[in-house]
Amino acid sequence: MTRVLLIEDDPAVRRGVVLGLSRNGHETEAVGTGEDGLDALVAFRPDLVLLDLMLPSMSGLEVCRRIRETSRVPIVILSARGDDIDVVIGLEAGADDYVVKPAGAAVIEARMRAVLRRLAPVQAGTGAGPTQVGDLEIDRDALIVRKHGEELPLAPSELKLLLFLSAVPERTFSRQQLLEDIWEHSYYGDARLVDACVMRLRAKIEEDPRRPAYVQTVRGFGYRFGPLPA
16 A cells, blocks of 8 residues: 655645545545645655645745655656646656646556656666765665765655666667656656756766766767766
């Protein structure tokens, strides 16, 4: 049973989403404000957060940022605002996926399952122990990445992207490939998920995100891991 925290201020939407989640066997806590959501994050300890952006008092973006300060729990934004800029801003705040309302229970369930699957390592149970790559220590078994000995607070999508790319150094993957393999989406328009996640990952692992050494852009195509400078 997955524990899902729903932060949504519209009572009708809240009831509908909770009903769909319950029918799929999830344990759900639903609240109507960002402040209550942050309290529930501690008390309820969810496996995943469904977060509306248009909340009273504290916005959903601020809630997302505050959650990311202390937690790697997967976050899926549910919002009626589907313009590209709104989606990108939500992803840059630390969300793992973005669903535009109105969305049926089947769509929400599929996106939740895809996000939760990203918690699994790309190469599970290798038994090889941590690997040192430049200043990074990548532990595929423990799902931990350290830089200069300090553990990095990577969100699930950031971690999965890094594990995926670093598993095959210097191989270039298109945005579409990454979208399908990591986010399990097939619609090319959602490639903004990839770009936003790369930007967040670079901010955490690179010495200079403007001149990345680890996650490099292959112009007009996609991304690759390395090669690192000698």
